Amino acid sequence: MLPKKSSLLFIFFGVAVSFLSGPPSVQSASTPTSRDFFEQKIRPILAQDCYECHQSSGPRKGGLALDDRQGLLKGGDSGPSIIPGNPDQSLLIQLIRHEDIDRTMPRSGAKLEDPVIRDFEAWIRHGAPDPRDFPPTQEELTLDTQWEAIMNRRKQWWxxxxxxxxxxxxxxxxxxxxxxxxxxxxxxxxxxxxxxxxxxxxxxxxxxxxxxxxxxxxxxxxxxxxxxxxxxxxxxxxDSPQYGERWARHWMDWIRYAESHGSEGDPTIPNAWEYRDYLIRALNQDIPYDQLLMEHVAGDLLSSPRIDHANRRNESAMGTAHLRMVFHGFAPTDALEEKIRFTDDQINTLSKAFQAITVSCARCHNHKFDPISQEDYYAWFGIMASGRPGMVDARHRDEKDHQRRLQLKDLKFEIQNLLLERWNKHLGTFPASWEEASESWKTGISDSKSGDLFWPLAKQLESPQAAKAFWETVSAAHASLGSNQGGNQWTFKDPEQASQWFGFGPSMQTTTAAGNWTLESDGPTIVQQVLPAGFYSHLVSSKDPGALHSPRILLEQPMDLWLLINGDGGSMARYAVQHYPRNGTVYPVENLQGGSWRWKRFNLDYWQGDAVHVELSTAADQAVLAKLGQERSWFGARQVRFLPSGQSPENHVQVELYFPLLEIRKGVPPKNIDDLLKSYAESLALSLEQWHQGTMTDAQSLWLNQWIQRQQLPNNLDQDPVLTEKTQRWRQIEKGLASPIRVPGILETRGYDQPLLDRGDAKKPLHDVPRGFLSYLDATPYEATDGGRLQLAQDLIRPDNxxxxxxxxxxxxxxxxxxxxxxxxxxxxxxxxxxxxxxxxxxxxxxxxxxxxxxxxxxxxxxxxxxxxxxxxxxxxxxxxxxxxxxxxxxxxxxxxAETIRDQLLWISGKLDTKSMYGKPLTGSHHRRSVYQRVKRNDLDSFLSLxxxxxxxxxxxxxxxxNVPGQSLKLLNDPFVIDCAENWAADGNLDAMDLSQRITTMFERSFGRSPTFSERTQCELFIQEMVLKKKNHHQKFLEITTQKERWEETLQQMDEQARARVRKERSIALQTPEPQGPKPFAAWDFSKGPDDQMGQMKLKLEGGAVIKDG
Structure with a gap:
């Protein structure tokens, strides 16, 4: 017999085309008695939907084989599957009609289209002609059931x-x-x-x-x-602004717009509302849909983006924000599963919103119904997964901004020359011997430590042994400099190594050589820092956004991550596992403050087998952790190393700045303190010369920076009017630089092909799948070195799609x-x-x-x-x-x-604010349009949700x-609705009208028309009834008030009587004599002797007792 859940795997789509569109085709002219009819309308269905489970030489569920005529006529365990000439009595027809819900075909459970069922009925009615005399060979079966054949048949769907x-x-x-x-x-x-x-x-x-x-x-x-x-x-x-607000809300439905990530903590997606405003502007401007689609997939990658010159805004760069509106769990222990889940969300949303197909259904196997293969899914997965969550700067850096930055560069050069002139003069005041050293030098030695300008002097003065040990340490560090390299290790003074990283921001496109420096944006001093070679986010301004990402690293063994970094203003350093953007438990984040160089270690043992990348960012430029209120922030990076767990890099941070002293002495330690002071002067002079020439070493930049930080070089504004004027001019221009417009987006790095996962199991990766579009349209792999989002965007709007x-x-x-x-x-x-x-x-x-x-x-x-x-x-x-x-x-x-209901309530009440547009999301009973209501996943607006x-x-x-009772109750009892009603009722214009005018006006405002006679009559009767009830209620109120006043008067009388009685009783009590206590009946004054002076009780002294002094 046939099993209750018969096993036809797929549904054939192409047969229905002739019923749905276009003129009659050649196939439609064939009759149910012809061979063409069988080959065109019956065999494809059997091959596509039946052969997988019902073969002569393979699976034969229920004992049924459908791949040859004899098997079809003979049937299976339940008897013949067809009765030629009688479709209604044929079991196959009953099963594909789903007459018995417990016994249906195909196996997928989806019913065949009615035209396909009618084809089978007509074929059986005409005798079920079948030219298949013998079961197919394995080769023929493979040709009939392989994916390419199935896909080609499914492509015939309308x-x-x-x-x-x-x-x-x-x-x-x-x-x-x-x-x-x-x-x-x-x-x-x-x-x-x-x-x-x-x-x-x-x-x-x-x-x-x-x-x-x-x-x-x-x-x-x-x-x-x-x-x-x-x-x-x-x-x-x-043409009205409200059009964009209305249709942006529709669009927001398509891309599941949200302003938070959900799960524990429900963190905000920083500035997600910028995307909503972008949509409103774009729709009001009627930006072509193909342009919007390009922006939604790859707006940040367009060579000619759409620019709002008036507001210096790169509109195109904002379009990809919707890709960030995914759900993120809190601190998942399996980061790869989390990545698969949120990447699947991106694929699902993108394919449904703009193609209306369910590409995500092919995650574990070829699509059961559509011409979408599992390889298609992973081709898209590679595109989406190659990008990383981040913040995108949508500020358009126009010519004005470019000129300001050139001015800053020129002023900086002039200020440097003035500083060099000042500091070279200052060299003439340098002490020739320790006896001549100023008090600041002697104080500096007393509080110095390793890594400080005065530390070599302190060691020299401490003892010969201390001086020797110090110089041996410096010499050993100098000799081993750069020796521990290879593998996943980068020193950013090497341009080739630095080019493997990805920088985002005005100063992050390349590394800088040693000797670059930064100015203080305010305060009494000029130079902030002189910098060694590396990546820096603040070379022009600490207002600039910046992010630095490493290549993708697969952790094949227990590893430690070491970063040589500095920063200030709340900038951050972290490693991201499988692109997960949140922090917590096994996802640590290092906040950078103070601006000092240090090695930071992260242990990665837990993540062995996972892929990670390193992220450094300014405070407001982390994907989820962004501190949006922090205007100024910066970071620098010199080295990054992945080392086997337990190993550490050579730590020269505390001694590297002393290399100029060692080099000026050609490796020979100083003889005494005066000899060392001479080397101080010579090394500083050489460092200043190299700074002027632009040929500084890292050590010289650190050495010069220490002189500045320890205030041994004049660095104050008030010491030179020319230098002060130029510095103030630099600060004025720097403050005028446009602040970034930060929007959530995708940071594109180097693309990689995603392995196909066996049945979607992350633990069973198979072969890599080249990134590309859907193969039913074009199977050509993308050749881009990045993820391929730009090519995907172009394929979405290609003419043959x-x-x-x-x-x-x-x-x-x-x-x-x-x-x-x-x-x-x-x-x-x-x-x-x-x-x-x-x-x-x-x-x-x-x-x-x-x-x-x-x-x-x-x-x-x-x-x-x-x-x-x-x-x-x-x-x-x-x-x-x-x-x-x-x-x-x-x-x-x-x-x-929902939004229109809320907006209309406000509009009718006269409280709707249609003038204010754009801006941060609002909560509570605000009076702006509902499109601006906050969309927080764990706290959705209850009115709109209902x-x-x-x-x-x-x-x-x-x-x-x-249609649920809660909706009626909400409109009756919600404080927001009541507030709207009260505001409308308080409209002074209504008070000046008679009843009929008031009803007409309220109808026109509510329904856009005058009331009918019946409606007016009902309203008048209702109002009259309400007036009467109000009058009756008022009368009852007066009666109750009168009764209340009587009771209050009675209570007052009773209170006065009670108080009078209490006062009287208290007065009587005051006139009663004080109660008398016991009276004494004996008394002695021993100064007068032992006799009782009051009564007759005389004392007798015995045992030598005497009375003395009374």
Whole structure:
């Protein structure tokens, strides 16, 4: 017998094409009795969906083989699978019809399309002719079931076919109406009449702006005799700023917009709101959709980005922010699984939002329904995973900024020359002997330590043994300099080694030679630091953003990471495991303060087998940990080393600055303190000369820097008016540099190919998959050295990609008409719905591109059709023949979405602020539009969520439409709603009107029309009833108040009586004599003797007792 869950693996898509679009094909002319019919309509289904589980020479589930005629007729354990001539009695037909939910075919559980089932029925009805006399050979079976054959069959599904450029013939109707009318005539339906002008105006305003028309706007439209008045208002609404706010919210649904990462702590995605503002601006400016799509995938990589020159903003660079809006768990112990999860989220969102296909379904195996292979998935995975989470600077560095930076460079050169002149003069004041040394030198020695300017002098004065040990240490360090290299170790004074790293920021594109220096941005001193060779983020300004990333390193053994770094202002150093951007537990972060050089060690033993990279960043430029309020921050890096766990690099940090002393003496230790002082002077003079020549060594830069830090070279502003003037000028220009516009984004480094994971198991990597597009369209691997996002963006809008245009026009139709031509806007694959009007969809897609990918033009085209303008009242025939209104004989009734409900409440109450646009997200009962409401994953707005605002977890092209009691209760009891109602009730304009005028005004503001007679009557009766109730309540209130006053008077009388009684009793108590205690009956005064002076008790002295002194 057949098993309850029969095993047909895939569903064939191509058969349905002839039923969905285009003219009849050659295949459609074949009959169920012909061989062509079997070869074209039956065998492909059997090969694709059946052979995997039902073969003569392989799997034969339920004893059934379907790869030859005899096996098909014989059937399996349940008997014959078909009865030629009788499809209804054929078991195969019953199973593919899903008549018994416990016994269905194919195995996937997805039912075959109705046209395919009808083909099988017709074939069996005509005797089931089958030319397969013998089971196929293994080679033939392989050809029938290999992926390439399956993919080619699946490519025949309607959405993967080229877009038809077929027009609407000679019809005088609007093209939309002509194509809609064609379908209506096929079933004999008539279109509904045009809706009333009030309804049209309201429909248009809500659709384009998300707000109702004002009474003044409505009145203007109704009284305008111009036959083009409607079109004028279409253009007015499309040109309004509110259009961008409305349609940006739709777009935010598509890319699951969020401003936090979720999980424990729910950290904010820094400046995610900049993306929302970017969308609003782009939509209001009608930026072409192909340009927006390029920006969403690779806006940071465009050679000619879109620049807002007025605000010096690189708009294109902001588009990739949506790729950062993924969920991140807290401190995952398996970083690779976390990376797979959030990269899968990126792939899922990108493919659904812009291609309406589910590429993520091919993570563990070839797609079960669509022509998407597992290799396609990992080709995209490599593209996404090659980029790293980070902050992107969207500030456009224009010519003005460039000139300022050149001015700073020139001033810096002039200041350096003035400093050299000052300091060379200062050399003449240098002590020739220790006896001549100033007090500051002697004080410096007393508090010096290793790495300090005075330490050699301190060792020389301490003892001969201490001096000898010191110089031996310096000599040994000098001899071993640079000896421990190789493997994953980098010294950034070597340009070749530095070129393997990736810098982001104005000063991070290359390393600097030793001797570069930085100025203090304020304060009494001039020089901040003289620097050895390395990467630095602040060579021009500490306001500049900066990030430095290492290549990708695979930890094949227990390792320690060592960084020779400095920094200040809260800059950060960390290692990122599998691109995970958060910190916590096994994800440490080092905050840099103070500006001193040091080796920082990170132990990586826990992460053996994982891939890591090193990140250094300024305070506000970490992907998640960004300290956005820190305006000035900087870091520097000289060396990075991955060493076997337990090993350490040679630590010359404390002694390297003494190399100039050793070199000036040619390795010979000084004889005495005066000899050493002479070497101090000579080494400083040489360092200044090398600084002037630009040929400094790292050690000389450190040595000169110590002289400055220890205030042994004049570095104050007040010591030279010319130097002061130039320094102040430098600071003034530096303060005028534009601050960065930081947005979340992707930092592109070197691309790598992702291994295909066996059944999606991260622990079972197989062969590497070259990065590339979807192979059904183009299997050519990308040749880019970076991740390939730019090529992916170009492939999304390539002329032969049929999905991009169809998907976006369907989304526009969905948001305008309430349902898409394809009712599953996020899935154009086999599991999605086919289009109700294929020719209309293709016409719109073709026109969309011809119109320059303009979203506004597409919307204008749709809303000027009669189909859009129709009444929502369905005829009886429409309800009978087309209950779901898939043929668009009338307009769909639609409920307002969550944001529009909230915005309309504010608008009606007169509190909506439509002037303020853009900016940081808001919380609570603010009065701006809901698009600006904070979207925090763990704390979503309760009002919007209740009315079906989407949870930001995946693409939402079609919102849920629920009807739950909580919605009514929210509108009755929510403080926000009550506040809106009270504000409206307090409108002084309403108070000046009579009841009828007030009802009319409130109706017009709420519903865009005057009330009907019935509505007015109901309102008047309701108000009269409320007035009467209020009067009765007031009367009861007065009665209760009067009764309350009586009781209060009675209570007061009782209180006074009680108090009087208490006072009386207290007064009586005061007049009563004091109670008398016991009276004495005996008393003695021993100065007078032992006799009782009061009574008769006389004492007798015995035992030698005497009375003395009383």
């Amino acid at each position: 959405s993967f076919q080229p877009i038809s450029s077929e027009g609407t013939g000679n019809s005088v109707l609007h093209p939309v109406d002509a194509l809609i009318q064609e379908k209506l005539e096929e079933v004999g339906l008539e279109a509904a009449p045009r809706a009333d002008k009030e309804i049209l105006m309201r429909r248009l305003s809500f659709a384009l702006r998300g707000l109702p028309p004002s009474p003044e706007e409505l009145r203007s439209y109704l009284l305008d005799p111009d036959p083009m008045a409607y079109e004028t208002w279409v253009d007015t609404f499309l 049929p999905l991009t245009q169809r998907v976006i026009v369907n989304r526009l139709w969905h948001h305008l008409f309430g349902r898409g031509i394809v009712s599953t806007p996020d899935n154009f694959g086999k599991l999605g719905s086919p289009p109700s009007h294929p020719k209309l969809l293709d016409y719109l897609a073709h026109r969309f591109k011809s119109d320059g990918w303009s979203i506004k033009k597409a919307i204008r085209f749709m809303v000027t059709s009669e189909t859009w303008k129709r009444s929502s009242l369905a005829s009886h025939e429409a309800e009978r023949l087309d209950p779901d209104n898939r043929l668009w004989s009338h307009f769909n009734l639609r409920r307002l979405d 009315f079906d605002a989407p949870t930001p977890s995946s693409t939402t092209g079609r919102r849920e439409n629920t």
